[in-house]
Amino acid sequence: MNDSVKNRQLEELNHFEPGDYSPYRFFSAESWADFRDDTPLTLTEDEVSRLRSLNDPVDLDEVRRIYLSLSRLLYAHVESSKLLFNQRRSFLSLPNVTKTPFIIGIAGSVAVGKSTTARILKELLTRWSGSPKVDLVTTDGFLLPNEVLRRENLMDRKGFPESYDVGSVLKFLSDIKAGRPNVKAPCYSHLTYDVLPGEFVVIDRPDILIFEGINVLQVRDLPEDGKIIPFVSDFFDFSIYIDANEDRIHQWYVERFMRLRETAFKNPASFFHRYSTISHDAALAIAHGLWENINLKNLRENILPTRPRADLILRKGEDHLVEQVAMRKL
Ligand SMILES: Nc1ncnc2c1ncn2[C@@H]1O[C@H](COP(=O)(O)OP(=O)(O)O)[C@@H](O)[C@H]1O
Numbered sequence: 001m002n003d004s005v006k007n008r009q010l011e012e013l014n015h016f017e018p019g020d021y022s023p024y025r026f027f028s029a030e031s032w033a034d035f036r037d038d039t040p041l042t043l044t045e046d047e048v049s050r051l052r053s054l055n056d057p058v059d060l061d062e063v064r065r066i067y068l069s070l071s072r073l074l075y076a077h078v079e080s081s082k083l084l085f086n087q088r089r090s091f092l093s094l095p096n097v098t099k100t101p102f103i104i105g106i107a108g109s110v111a112v113g114k115s116t117t118a119r120i121l122k123e124l125l126t127r128w129s130g131s132p133k134v135d136l137v138t139t140d141g142f143l144l145p146n147e148v149l150r151r152e153n154l155m156d157r158k159g160f161p162e163s164y165d166v167g168s169v170l171k172f173l174s175d176i177k178a179g180r181p182n183v184k185a186p187c188y189s190h191l192t193y194d195v196l197p198g199e200f201v202v203i204d205r206p207d208i209l210i211f212e213g214i215n216v217l218q219v220r221d222l223p224e225d226g227k228i229i230p231f232v233s234d235f236f237d238f239s240i241y242i243d244a245n246e247d248r249i250h251q252w253y254v255e256r257f258m259r260l261r262e263t264a265f266k267n268p269a270s271f272f273h274r275y276s277t278i279s280h281d282a283a284l285a286i287a288h289g290l291w292e293n294i295n296l297k298n299l300r301e302n303i304l305p306t307r308p309r310a311d312l313i314l315r316k317g318e319d320h321l322v323e324q325v326a327m328r329k330l
């Protein structure tokens with residue numbers, strides 16, 4: 001694709017407006033809040049502050065405004081999937097088959113706040129009647145180890161499609177969707193900036209699995225050998241894209257980096273420890289560089305183009321507050 005076509009596509013993607021042909025319905029945060037109906041607020045301010053990531057100011061008001069309606073919508077989807085499952089089970093006369101987990105994918109840029117959203121939704125969904133078992137897995141555990149990334153000259157491509165072990169992601173999700181018990185997901189450490197060798201979370205037949213990461217809505221070119229391989233999102237029952245203007249995300253990334261300098265980077269075990277000892281201005285330049293050379297490129301080339309595949313888009317404005325919600329039309 002030539003550069004002018006790419007630039008035009010990017011401009012269109014950055015222009016997030018309700019258009020005549022949009023497959024989405026758009027809601028302001030205020031009208032979205034009304035869909036909460038009588039959903040009870042089951043979180044406290046303390047719990048929300050425990051769940052939010054560094055530099056993400058989400059509070060109980062935001063949970064009331066945005067997340068209660070979203071949790072109600074997701075619960076409706078989960079319940080309908082059970083009804084459909086029961087109908088299909090009798091249709092096929094397979095009384096012994098059990099329902100496999102409902103999988104929710106959460107996508108969006110680095111530093112847009114996916115982790116906070118995922119953790120809040122997990123807690124809200126767990127508190128619905130019947131106390132569904134909800135697990136959360138992030139895709140960073142499926143990154144290739146730094147040793148491999150270095151060998152393949154991919155350290156500046158961390159987060160790009162080629163930096164993940166996509167085969168393992170697909171294996172993990174197909175095991176979950178097959179209803180297998182004790183499926184292992186690898187873990188990642190932001191402290192060491194690497195996957196943790198031999199460390200796993202074990203996912204044992206939850207009712208709901210939230211699968212969060214920058215890459216979860218990506219599609220790949222078809223392999224040359226003609227083999228048919230599923231996309232990660234083929235396993236999803238519902239998908240959410242967290243969106244914001246790229247200048248805002250840039251600002252959040254840099255602010256978070258400068259706060260991490262005062263906290264996590266101070267730990268000598270941190271991969272970024274050296275950035276806690278250099279001058280403020282030198283650190284600022286590093287943060288801008290990491291954003292522009294890696295994360296922004298990845299956002300433009302590989303993440304933002306996946307937004308139109310989501311069932312629901314949360315568009316954030318200032319201070320990480322959601323200002324618009326887009327939901328795929330019925
Ligand atoms: N270098 C780092 N050191 C420690 N924690 C980090 C670092 N980078 C990101 N994090 C934390 O890791 C989590 C994931 O961050 P990120 O991948 O940027 O996605 P998002 O901001 O969308 O959740 C966040 O909780 C963030 O605060």
Ligand SMILES: CC(C)(COP(=O)(O)O)[C@@H](O)C(=O)NCCC(=O)O
Nearest residue numbers: 110138139140158159213214290294
């Ligand atoms: C690990 C990441 C790719 C994010 O993955 P995510 O958990 O958001 O799916 C990202 O935090 C990262 O390391 N980016 C590379 C450049 C940087 O250090 O910011």
